[in-house]
Amino acid sequence: MTPLEALWAATTQAEADQARTDAWSSLTFPITVGDITITGSTIKLPIVEFTGTGGTLDWPLRLIGAPLGVPDPDGLEIDPDGVAWRTDPEAVLLNVVGRYA
Amino acid sequence: MTTSVFYGADKRLVDFVTDEGAGNGPLTVKQLYDNLNTAIDTGVTLVQQINNSATSTNPNATFTNTPTNGNAMIAILCRAADNVASTGPAGWTQLTAQGSAGSRRLEIWWKRAGASEAKLHTWTNATSALWDLTMIEYGGIAATIDPVVVIGATNVTTNTTTTFLQSGFLSTICAVATGGAVTNFTNTGTNIETVTDLPFTTTGRFRAMNLDPWTNRESGQTNTISWTTSRAFTRAQVGWNPGTADNDGVGLDNYVGNQTQTSQTIGAQMGLRFDTSALPNNDTIDSTTISIRTGPSGGAFWPANSAVNAYSLAAASITASNSNTRAVWKKPSELAALTKVASRAAGASTSAGTVYTWTSESAFTGQVNKTGDTTILIATADQQAGTYRATAEYCVLDPSAANHYLTVVHSPPVSTVTATVTVTPTVSDIVAYLRTIAATVTATPVIATVIAYLRTITADLAVTPTITTVQAYLRTIATTLTATPAIATAVTVLRTITATLTGTGSITATFQPFSAQVARIVRLAGRSTLKLTQIVTARLGGRSTIRAPKE
Numbered sequence: 001m002t003p004l005e006a007l008w009a010a011t012t013q014a015e016a017d018q019a020r021t022d023a024w025s026s027l028t029f030p031i032t033v034g035d036i037t038i039t040g041s042t043i044k045l046p047i048v049e050f051t052g053t054g055g056t057l058d059w060p061l062r063l064i065g066a067p068l069g070v071p072d073p074d075g076l077e078i079d080p081d082g083v084a085w086r087t088d089p090e091a092v093l094l095n096v097v098g099r100y101a
Numbered sequence: 102m103t104t105s106v107f108y109g110a111d112k113r114l115v116d117f118v119t120d121e122g123a124g125n126g127p128l129t130v131k132q133l134y135d136n137l138n139t140a141i142d143t144g145v146t147l148v149q150q151i152n153n154s155a156t157s158t159n160p161n162a163t164f165t166n167t168p169t170n171g172n173a174m175i176a177i178l179c180r181a182a183d184n185v186a187s188t189g190p191a192g193w194t195q196l197t198a199q200g201s202a203g204s205r206r207l208e209i210w211w212k213r214a215g216a217s218e219a220k221l222h223t224w225t226n227a228t229s230a231l232w233d234l235t236m237i238e239y240g241g242i243a244a245t246i247d248p249v250v251v252i253g254a255t256n257v258t259t260n261t262t263t264t265f266l267q268s269g270f271l272s273t274i275c276a277v278a279t280g281g282a283v284t285n286f287t288n289t290g291t292n293i294e295t296v297t298d299l300p301f302t303t304t305g306r307f308r309a310m311n312l313d314p315w316t317n318r319e320s321g322q323t324n325t326i327s328w329t330t331s332r333a334f335t336r337a338q339v340g341w342n343p344g345t346a347d348n349d350g351v352g353l354d355n356y357v358g359n360q361t362q363t364s365q366t367i368g369a370q371m372g373l374r375f376d377t378s379a380l381p382n383n384d385t386i387d388s389t390t391i392s393i394r395t396g397p398s399g400g401a402f403w404p405a406n407s408a409v410n411a412y413s414l415a416a417a418s419i420t421a422s423n424s425n426t427r428a429v430w431k432k433p434s435e436l437a438a439l440t441k442v443a444s445r446a447a448g449a450s451t452s453a454g455t456v457y458t459w460t461s462e463s464a465f466t467g468q469v470n471k472t473g474d475t476t477i478l479i480a481t482a483d484q485q486a487g488t489y490r491a492t493a494e495y496c497v498l499d500p501s502a503a504n505h506y507l508t509v510v511h512s513p514p515v516s517t518v519t520a521t522v523t524v525t526p527t528v529s530d531i532v533a534y535l536r537t538i539a540a541t542v543t544a545t546p547v548i549a550t551v552i553a554y555l556r557t558i559t560a561d562l563a564v565t566p567t568i569t570t571v572q573a574y575l576r577t578i579a580t581t582l583t584a585t586p587a588i589a590t591a592v593t594v595l596r597t598i599t600a601t602l603t604g605t606g607s608i609t610a611t612f613q614p615f616s617a618q619v620a621r622i623v624r625l626a627g628r629s630t631l632k633l634t635q636i637v638t639a640r641l642g643g644r645s646t647i648r649a650p651k652e
Binding site: 046047057058059060061062063064065066067070071073081083095096099 | 103106107108109110376377379397454456458499500501504508510
């Protein structure tokens with residue numbers, strides 16, 4: 001079960017938080033986008049805080065209540081509304097960071 | 102500084118044109134904006150109602166007043182002893198009908214009142230049997246849009262309870278008929294809005310109700326009417342059921358804006374909630390932007406002539422509640438009263454499933470709530486202007502709240518001394534301890550050496566200073582001396598005879614200076630009188646003489 005599927009299946013806050021933690025813990029640093037280098041993260045749900053340098057971003061970067069993936073017509077994870085997704089926390093992160101590279 | 106990205110925690114789409122069943126509503130975009138206040142604030146109004154019942158041919162009833170030109174008339178015709186269809190009067194259209202062979206029949210008709218509408222309306226039925234006819238005149242937005250069938254007439258034979266849903270924000274009529282013996286209907290629904298029994302007869306075989314829902318009602322609220330009876334019956338529901346379609350994230354796309362003016366499908370606005378309480382309360386917000394993701398399917402569509410705006414809802418809830426309020430959908434005047442915080446221009450190049458950061462207004466930072474939710478309303482500039490067009494002016498957004506986000510750049514507070522020094526420093530000796538004090542001093546500097554005995558007397562001296570040397574015996578007597586001063590030595594015999602002595606002075610001879618043997622002369626000048634009263638003895642002794650002047 002992917003983190004997204006685990007999140008949709010969660011019946012308790014603890015289960016949902018575990019799914020989120022699993023997703024954000026899967027990132028490997030450093031992550032480089034243009035002149036930006038993301039060096040690490042701290043998970044304190046609902047906040048995931050990233051340290052890094054470069055770009056026009058004011059560091060640190062905090063994501064609050066971020067999704068664990070992105071809608072993807074080709075995705076294999078189908079949410080309860082029938083929309084296809086793919087678990088991809090890095091894509092979520094880069095969606096924001098890419099604006100500042 | 103820190104960059105915090107807040108993803109949407111909740112979303113609510115309200116469409117005032119599309120029917121709640123996601124189909125065409127009875128209002129077009131043009132009808133909605135041309136009759137905005139009537140549609141939203143007035144709704145459907147019940148003008149008059151009348152009932153008649155008999156066992157005869159040709160059911161009929163007569164309005165008390167002549168119906169107003171343009172108003173909608175609804176007729177509910179029930180038969181309780183047979184299933185013989187009736188023929189409507191001229192101009193009446195049957196909305197729905199159903200019967201059960203040999204026992205009962207329910208028909209609902211409607212007509213728009215003409216310029217000189219008749220009061221009496223007669224249905225044709227050659228069979229004499231028990232019938233009940235109720236006629237209702239509706240005004241308000243009912244004068245603009247036609248009624249629709251909400252629940253088609255159906256025989257209910259497998260159970261004795263039926264539930265009528267309260268949907269839409271306009272008035273709805275429910276009707277039931279039963280056959281055979283007298284029975285009772287019991288309303289067991291959750292009636293949070295006004296439900297009025299229409300004036301049916303007391304046979305107990307017919308019931309109709311009129312719902313008078315809140316004009317600001319939104320989808321998602323709960324209101325039901327459940328009729329329970331001991332017999333199987335036929336039931337139907339008609340009314341005006343437009344708008345307030347609600348989409349909580351189901352499906353691929355959410356449409357925001359207006360369809361073409363003749364469309365009955367899109368007149369929608371979207372509310373977004375961001376939980377921004379994780380912002381440090383003392384931080385200064387330097388900038389805020391909103392990033393909106395287009396729908397994954399039809400998201401490449403963007404209005405060509407109308408900008409799409411984000412308005413601050415000032416932390417107001419976007420959740421529908423069982424109350425007479427509209428949390429999300431706003432009229433043009435209501436939109437104009439909100440603070441616009443961001444926008445994306447008409448005709449902007451757009452792709453599906455893509456995040457776009459909108460252009461922020463300077464007021465955005467002030468609308469971010471650091472202690473709770475920041476709520477945003479997405480609506481088009483056309484909706485604020487009340488404009489409709491021949492072209493479709495809507496955008497297609499991602500239905501998932503978490504795919505939209507706010508980016509807030511914030512800074513911790515800078516310490517600043519704000520107190521004002523009120524004590525005048527006394528400088529006695531500043532040779533040895535020169536120091537430089539920064540513009541923003543937070544700590545009180547310690548000065549090692551202080552001259553201890555300098556004193557400063559303020560300009561406003563309130564206490565009388567003590568003067569050590571005083572002349573002890575000076576006295577001052579006030580000008581208004583009330584006590585008589587005591588004079589130690591006084592001449593006691595001084596007498597004063599006033600200048601104007603009017604009375605004749607008398608000398609009482611109690612003092613006798615004429616001592617024995619001492620010569621005295623008493624001279625009485627002219628015209629003097631010497632009066633000797635009573636027994637007086639003048640004893641002239643010695644060489645005394647009494648001389649009368651003319652003697």
